[in-house]
Amino acid sequence: MIFRRALRRELVSTAGAVFTTLFTIVITVMLIRILGQAAGGRVASQDVVALIGFAALNYLPIILILTGFISVLLVVTRSYQDSEMVVWFASGLSLAQWIRPVLSFGMPIVALTALLSFVATPWANRQSAEFRERFEKRGDIAKVAPGKFQESASAERIFFVEGISEDGTKVKNIFVNTMNNGRNSIVVAQEGTVSLDEHGDKFLVMSRGRRYDGISTQSDFRVMEFERYGVLVAPQSAAVAGDKSARSQPTSVLLQDRTNYNMGELLWRIALPLMGVFLMLLAIPLSFVNPRGGRSGNLIIAILLFVVYSNMVSVFQTMVVQGRVSFGMGWWPIHLVAILAVSLLFAWRLTINSPYHPSRMWAAFKRTVATNKAELQSQ
Numbered sequence: 230m231i232f233r234r235a236l237r238r239e240l241v242s243t244a245g246a247v248f249t250t251l252f253t254i255v256i257t258v259m260l261i262r263i264l265g266q267a268a269g270g271r272v273a274s275q276d277v278v279a280l281i282g283f284a285a286l287n288y289l290p291i292i293l294i295l296t297g298f299i300s301v302l303l304v305v306t307r308s309y310q311d312s313e314m315v316v317w318f319a320s321g322l323s324l325a326q327w328i329r330p331v332l333s334f335g336m337p338i339v340a341l342t343a344l345l346s347f348v349a350t351p352w353a354n355r356q357s358a359e360f361r362e363r364f365e366k367r368g369d370i371a372k373v374a375p376g377k378f379q380e381s382a383s384a385e386r387i388f389f390v391e392g393i394s395e396d397g398t399k400v401k402n403i404f405v406n407t408m409n410n411g412r413n414s415i416v417v418a419q420e421g422t423v424s425l426d427e428h429g430d431k432f433l434v435m436s437r438g439r440r441y442d443g444i445s446t447q448s449d450f451r452v453m454e455f456e457r458y459g460v461l462v463a464p465q466s467a468a469v470a471g472d473k474s475a476r477s478q479p480t481s482v483l484l485q486d487r488t489n490y491n492m493g494e495l496l497w498r499i500a501l502p503l504m505g506v507f508l509m510l511l512a513i514p515l516s517f518v519n520p521r522g523g524r525s526g527n528l529i530i531a532i533l534l535f536v537v538y539s540n541m542v543s544v545f546q547t548m549v550v551q552g553r554v555s556f557g558m559g560w561w562p563i564h565l566v567a568i569l570a571v572s573l574l575f576a577w578r579l580t581i582n583s584p585y586h587p588s589r590m591w592a593a594f595k596r597t598v599a600t601n602k603a604e605l606q607s608q
Contacts, residue, residue: 305516
């Protein structure tokens, strides 16, 4: 009982440190990426905090799986390095007796991973898509910050406006530089409004301005003055639709509409909590180290195993999406391999004191060879 309480306390403290480290790294990367998108005019600056939160929810299942896996690995490895496992085995206790306290620590993590995978992550993907859709449905001019040059989403125009009205429909002192079919066109105007035509296309209608076509040093250069001039900024056909991908669909919708894409996404959602359980169990026998050696080797192997495991799940997901494998045949093989790997490693560690253990048989073989060689030399 004392052992379980001490182990749980150490696992929780280690998990807190690991989770904080991983979460900080992910949030930093997301912050840099989303701030870059905001600076490039692909998302609204006021939506940055919300988008970072949605991205964090999207990555939380993987972070939790890694937290549980690495925490168990570090704690058991420390027990080997401090020779606590020597005392443990000398007391007649088995490595299998670590399973129960590790699972009691890990099951809340697995349950939270399942909740995030089946409920929170799809919701976060939908919300993120809605924020981006709402921003994309605004016209190019509405995205421009006053006093700042901004490239349009199609990279064909550069806008500059001195001011925008409160309702976002009027702009003042406009500069528009358009490159179309290799020909440059510059439009400047005192005022502009956004309007929709009968087809739903959005136009910026500018008043009292000039248009400069071509290059001033060439013969085809033209200057035109206008009272009203319209620029198409958002065709109806280019309106952004909501994110209807499988990643943003609720689990109930995936079960009702069993397309290949939906079944592939369902496979991934089921795989995440299973990965959390099997990797924590795998960490127990994988944590063996020589007390006189380092422990970095085990950590590297553990990270490689996690990468291989997650990539194989992605491979089976792709096969289901492409219709090469049915969902019923695709969701379980990689997890069966994980169960077999856990069982084999436990069997390896539990029978290490047996004379038939491969390492002991190899050592006995080397001793026999050395003895025979010494006898031959003595003759």
